[in-house]
Amino acid sequence: MIVTILIVLPLLFGLAAIFSNGRSVRNAALAVSLAEFCLALYAAYSFVPQAGMQQVLNLPWIPALGIHYHVGVDGIGLLLILLTALLMPFILYSTPDDIPKPGAYYGLMLVMQAALIGVFSALDGFLFYVFWEMALIPIWFLCLLWGRGNTVAVTLKFFIYTLFGSLLMLVALIYLYLQTPQPHSFSLEVLYAVSNLDANVQGWLFWAFFLAFAIKIPIFPFHSWQPDTYVTAPTQGTMLLSGIMLKMGIYGAMRWLIPVLPMGVHNWMPVAVALSVAGAVYASVIALQQNDLKRMLAYSSMAHVGIIGAGLFSLTANGLTGVVFQMLAHGINTVALFYVADIIERRNNTRNLNLLGGIALADPRFSVLVFVCVLGAVAFPLTNGFIGEFYLLYGLFEYNLPMCIAGGLTVILGAAYMLQFFQKTMFGNAISTPHKPVYAGKSELYVLVPLTAIILLTGIYPKPLLNLAAPAIEQLLQLAQF
Amino acid sequence: MALIAGLVLAFGITLADWGIRESYFHNMISSDSYSLSFSALLIACTGVSLLLSPMYYNRLNLPYMDIAAMKLFALAGGICIVSFVNLGLLFIGIELLSISSFVLAGSDKRNLLSNEASLKYFITGSVFSSFLLFGIALVYAVTGSFDVTVIGAFYSQAGGNINNLFYVGMLMIIIALGFKVAAAPFHFWAPDVYDGSPAMVTLFLSTMGKIAAFGAFLRLFNQAFLPVPYHIGILTCIMAVATMFIGNLSALWQDSYKRMLAYSAVAQTGYLLLVIPASGSMSADVLFYNGITYIAASVIAFSVLLLLNQYTESESRSQLIGLAKQNPFLAFAVTVAMLSLAGIPPTAGFFGKYYLFTLAAGAGYTPAVVFAVISSLISIFFYFDIIIKMYTGEAQEQLKMVIPPAYSFSIFVSLIVLILLGVFPGILTGLLQ
Numbered sequence: 001m002i003v004t005i006l007i008v009l010p011l012l013f014g015l016a017a018i019f020s021n022g023r024s025v026r027n028a029a030l031a032v033s034l035a036e037f038c039l040a041l042y043a044a045y046s047f048v049p050q051a052g053m054q055q056v057l058n059l060p061w062i063p064a065l066g067i068h069y070h071v072g073v074d075g076i077g078l079l080l081i082l083l084t085a086l087l088m089p090f091i092l093y094s095t096p097d098d099i100p101k102p103g104a105y106y107g108l109m110l111v112m113q114a115a116l117i118g119v120f121s122a123l124d125g126f127l128f129y130v131f132w133e134m135a136l137i138p139i140w141f142l143c144l145l146w147g148r149g150n151t152v153a154v155t156l157k158f159f160i161y162t163l164f165g166s167l168l169m170l171v172a173l174i175y176l177y178l179q180t181p182q183p184h185s186f187s188l189e190v191l192y193a194v195s196n197l198d199a200n201v202q203g204w205l206f207w208a209f210f211l212a213f214a215i216k217i218p219i220f221p222f223h224s225w226q227p228d229t230y231v232t233a234p235t236q237g238t239m240l241l242s243g244i245m246l247k248m249g250i251y252g253a254m255r256w257l258i259p260v261l262p263m264g265v266h267n268w269m270p271v272a273v274a275l276s277v278a279g280a281v282y283a284s285v286i287a288l289q290q291n292d293l294k295r296m297l298a299y300s301s302m303a304h305v306g307i308i309g310a311g312l313f314s315l316t317a318n319g320l321t322g323v324v325f326q327m328l329a330h331g332i333n334t335v336a337l338f339y340v341a342d343i344i345e346r347r348n349n350t351r352n353l354n355l356l357g358g359i360a361l362a363d364p365r366f367s368v369l370v371f372v373c374v375l376g377a378v379a380f381p382l383t384n385g386f387i388g389e390f391y392l393l394y395g396l397f398e399y400n401l402p403m404c405i406a407g408g409l410t411v412i413l414g415a416a417y418m419l420q421f422f423q424k425t426m427f428g429n430a431i432s433t434p435h436k437p438v439y440a441g442k443s444e445l446y447v448l449v450p451l452t453a454i455i456l457l458t459g460i461y462p463k464p465l466l467n468l469a470a471p472a473i474e475q476l477l478q479l480a481q482f
Numbered sequence: 483m484a485l486i487a488g489l490v491l492a493f494g495i496t497l498a499d500w501g502i503r504e505s506y507f508h509n510m511i512s513s514d515s516y517s518l519s520f521s522a523l524l525i526a527c528t529g530v531s532l533l534l535s536p537m538y539y540n541r542l543n544l545p546y547m548d549i550a551a552m553k554l555f556a557l558a559g560g561i562c563i564v565s566f567v568n569l570g571l572l573f574i575g576i577e578l579l580s581i582s583s584f585v586l587a588g589s590d591k592r593n594l595l596s597n598e599a600s601l602k603y604f605i606t607g608s609v610f611s612s613f614l615l616f617g618i619a620l621v622y623a624v625t626g627s628f629d630v631t632v633i634g635a636f637y638s639q640a641g642g643n644i645n646n647l648f649y650v651g652m653l654m655i656i657i658a659l660g661f662k663v664a665a666a667p668f669h670f671w672a673p674d675v676y677d678g679s680p681a682m683v684t685l686f687l688s689t690m691g692k693i694a695a696f697g698a699f700l701r702l703f704n705q706a707f708l709p710v711p712y713h714i715g716i717l718t719c720i721m722a723v724a725t726m727f728i729g730n731l732s733a734l735w736q737d738s739y740k741r742m743l744a745y746s747a748v749a750q751t752g753y754l755l756l757v758i759p760a761s762g763s764m765s766a767d768v769l770f771y772n773g774i775t776y777i778a779a780s781v782i783a784f785s786v787l788l789l790l791n792q793y794t795e796s797e798s799r800s801q802l803i804g805l806a807k808q809n810p811f812l813a814f815a816v817t818v819a820m821l822s823l824a825g826i827p828p829t830a831g832f833f834g835k836y837y838l839f840t841l842a843a844g845a846g847y848t849p850a851v852v853f854a855v856i857s858s859l860i861s862i863f864f865y866f867d868i869i870i871k872m873y874t875g876e877a878q879e880q881l882k883m884v885i886p887p888a889y890s891f892s893i894f895v896s897l898i899v900l901i902l903l904g905v906f907p908g909i910l911t912g913l914l915q
Contacts, residue, residue, distance in 0.1 A: 063908060064915075065911055134828055137826065144874065145874070152870055152874065156862075156866060163862060167859060170836070170855065178843055
């Protein structure tokens with residue numbers, strides 16, 4: 001029941017907010033997102049890791065076609081819902097006060113949250129698809145209307161790209177649906193039990209699903225929408241995209257691809273891992289050469305998710321543990337870093353790394369907080385990034401040594417560009433002069449301090465989170481056998 | 483007003499007959515759930531068209547009542563062809579619908595384009611009517627009956643062991659009905675007629691006229707031609723896929739909003755045509771659901787055109803720039819309509835497409851579904867272009883649009899239909915099985 005409330009609450013408030021037109025909508029949206037966070041915490045508190053799917057609600061939706069409103073969470077879904085509920089207040093709070101059309105903006109944000117939580121909890125294929133697509137509309141509008149630069153072309157590219165993948169997935173879902181015994185069903189358990197598909201058909205279906213997820217994540221070479229979109233979108237849109245939305249792809253693969261098509265996954269695993277690692281190396285190399293701060297972060301994000309993708313398709317217990325943990329860590333780190341980038345850009349009116357400098361002198365407090373975020377991103381021990389990367393590389397090592405070495409290379413490259421970023425912006429002489437020397441004012445601290453605290457806390461003591469997900473990962477590995 | 487009241491009455495009587503199975507006039511026409519539901523839909527569609535008419539025709543200075551009469555004749559034809567049992571009545575109904583449509587297309591007498599549309603439609607339409615008659619004659623020659631149930635029994639008993647003239651007759655009928663619904667390669671009249679006719683008539687032809695023809699098409703297949711022969715199935719699939727691509731690709735390049743809608747109507751025909759090869763128990767449901775959503779989305783899309791026509795001669799897409807600022811409600815309604823036509827959840831158009839694709843894939847036409855998916859991706863470009871235009875940019879000239887109550891009402895009702903059916907499609911699924 002809690003999951004349903006988590007979906008319905010922001011949906012209703014969001015729709016109401018879209019048609020409202022007041023300044024108070026910001027506070028209302030913040031209140032809703034905080035309520036969501038409390039509810040998600042309660043759901044996590046009452047969660048029993050060993051008990052499988054919980055908070056299940058199963059109502060007939062379109063009875064004639066065997067489609068149900070069927071939601072529930074296991075450890076993996078719960079952690080992602082927690083991540084969504086945790087990040088949303090920060091994303092909303094970090095929005096500038098003078099944003100135009102606040103009603104529509106906050107409304108779309110809340111609708112987006114509802115769709116994301118729906119994706120992470122849907123246990124019916126049709127419902128999953130509806131939420132999956134529903135998430136696309138608000139983020140498209142957010143990027144189109146509040147973005148900067150050539151938003152029309154960039155957002156349309158983004159939309160067409162992701163919709164292309166989604167539609168292929170729809171065809172695959174329909175195909176699977178028709179393979180289920182009469183009366184047909186989209187239910188997760190029924191789809192898991194479909195066993196009359198030969199390796200060839202599974203291969204086709206694998207690619208249909210994989211493309212949808214690979215575009216969303218994005219895995220090389222399906223990534224070309226990503227850097228432009230991240231740069232053009234409003235910062236909060238980028239936070240949503242990189243912090244939460246790309247996890248839809250990873251989560252989708254864990255829930256709907258690997259267990260449903262084990263044979264197809266097994267046959268194409270090497271390709272998927274190779275593409276992921278290649279993409280990670282490629283993105284790291286490009287990130288090294290970027291002068292545009294946001295673009296660099298976009299490529300760094302792509303490098304991180306590349307390693308997550310590789311860990312995912314290595315199908316080892318350690319790799320999957322790393323995937324789940326790194327999804328959380330990456331979500332938090334990337335949101336913090338994009339926020340940092342936004343602060344720097346607002347103060348200096350530039351994102352060019354070569355023009356920035358001297359921030360540590362102007363505002364040492366800010367530079368310390370940024371340093372923690374950077375450490376998280378470069379997987380320094382005692383930060384959350386370290387735990388995630390460690391498990392991921394461990395999983396890759398078990399799968400294939402050269403892949404692990406290539407993956408490890410991206411961590412080193414990551415350290416290079418992140419430290420370069422830190423050095424260029426924080427030290428040296430400023431070429432551009434900020435019109436406001438204080439970087440971390442009160443409202444900035446409200447966002448950065450909690451996020452850095454989480455980076456450190458989950459890095460020092462990750463056990464509760466790992467425990468939450470462990471049984472679900474074990475079950476996933478069992479389903480992946482055939 | 484009296485006309486509308488009459489239509490409401492007819493609508494009510496149709497609904498009141500629900501569940502009763504009867505046939506009239508020596509088994510020429512029958513009243514069953516299929517005919518009743520489609521009749522109700524056609525009546526509602528005509529009603530909306532009449533509701534929107536007075537303002538439109540007043541500006542054009544055309545006799546509103548004459549045109550309304552023509553629409554009612556067309557409606558009578560439409561009801562005949564969704565309820566026929568006898569192929570003779572199918573022909574009469576199609577003729578009644580077509581001849582009224584020819585007149586309607588030319589109803590703006592002083593407009594050259596309207597005259598051209600009428601003439602084109604008349605000439606090609608007459609030729610294809612003869613195809614229909616020829617097809618019916620061939621089917622009669624083989625089976626010895628005009629009654630679809632008798633034909634159906636004869637065909638299914640023969641089990642493939644049937645005179646080839648039967649298939650030729652079937653093909654002729656497909657060609658004729660394919661023309662009526664504007665399926666490629668018999669679609670060439672549609673963009674010109676839709677574009678040349680007064681916008682009000684375009685709305686009427688592309689909703690009432692098309693759904694009626696589809697109702698007849700599917701009724702014929704469901705009753706007489708089951709199971710659909712393999713080659714005929716493949717052929718109609720190819721027609722469907724070609725129609726989608728031609729419609730969507732052509733719509734991309736249209737600057738005129740009206741012409742874009744005309745091509746979009748052709749593309750939607752392509753999707754709907756997928757029900758024909760997949761005829762069977764579920765197909766009626768799929769067509770009915772898609773018919774409603776298509777009509778509702780078209781009503782919204784065309785209402786904007788009709789409103790624009792009140793204020794400016796230009797029908798360019800750029801007239802929509804900045805509409806959201808002037809009129810948020812209208813812009814929102816058009817957004818939902820475009821999302822629905824493009825098949826994006828949670829609008830009704832998405833479930834319609836899904837339903838259609840499931841039907842076609844279930845009947846074994848998965849490749850056609852893949853093509854349909856790709857073509858619907860193309861359609862995003864022009865449907866979303868409308869949304870982008872409305873929400874970004876500033877209007878060049880501020881049109882102080884006043885939306886009359888009749889327009890608000892029909893837009894609102896259509897909007898409710900699109901959202902309600904999108905969120906709760908279960909209301910209609912399984913209705914006609």
